[in-house]
Amino acid sequence: MVAVESTEIVEIARAETERGDVVLRRRPSEAGADVLELRVNGVFVMDTLETTSEIELAAQALELVDDPRSVLIGGLGLGFTLQRVLADPRVERAAVVEIEEPLIRWMREGTVPHGPAILADRRATIVNADIAMAIAEARSTYDLVLLDVDNGPGYLVHQANEAVYEEHFLQQCRDLLSPGGVLVIWSGNPAPELLEVMREVFGAAEEQRHDVLLQDRPEGYYLYLARST
Incomplete structure (x- = not known):
């Protein structure tokens, strides 16, 4: 049986502050290792792939x-x-x-x-x-x-x-x-x-x-x- 790699983006943490929402998401990458991504108010801020x-x-x-x-x-x-x-x-x-x-x-x-x-x-x-x-x-x-x-x-x-x-x-x-x-x-x-x-x-x-x-x-x-x- 051949394993199928997940392409799903998963939200792993979310918090609401007086400035809006702060979200951590995990997404797959072509390199194999999952990437952690930080978003604030829906705007991409940074991730662990391109540092x-x-x-x-x-x-x-x-x-x-x-x-x-x-x-x-x-x-x-x-x-x-x-x-x-x-x-x-x-x-x-x-x-x-x-x-x-x-x-x-x-x-x-x-x-x-x-x-x-x-x-x-x-x-x-x-x-x-x-x-x-x-x-x-x-x-x-x-x-x-x-x-x-x-x-x-x-x-x-x-x-x-x-x-x-x-x-x-x-x-x-x-x-x-x-x-x-x-x-x-x-x-x-x-x-x-x-x-x-x-x-x-x-x-x-x-x-x-x-x-x-x-x-x-x-x-x-x-x-x-x-x-x-």
Whole structure:
């Protein structure tokens, strides 16, 4: 008897928050292993198949700082940015700010299978809060600030996240960085206005495009980088 591979997409976790629904789905892939997919308000956010840009968010920033002891990450996602940060032995402290408590719980409890191992690292601290509030209330400085809290300024999942890409918030990020520290922002689409505002705030900023395959479709993701003086 020949086994037939399932093509079914299965919802494995769902939570309703004041911002809408947060959903984890499992789908099959041509490679054989199932893929875990995160959606917010019906919008695809990320999955476990194409993680290049989440990892590059950390990798590119870590290369720019000689001694990245402390790192602040806005957005836990499925943990790949945090995992890459913790893979760097120079990092002594990594704080992650995530607004959706169910996502934190799913990572801790193993609903996201690789979650418990990542969060077990004693250098990692998870804060359930809005990133804008966390940045405004921060009392320590960081060598790196990595932001992946939405799909970018041109394709917002939550309209309130628009403030994350504006001058006032970026100034707060700059003030939070130690001398020579780096801010990196992830975007799913080109964001020329964000690049311009970052240049106004920091004096200089850079755009990097990363080509990826997303569910067999060629896509381009973007990183925006700036350094404090």
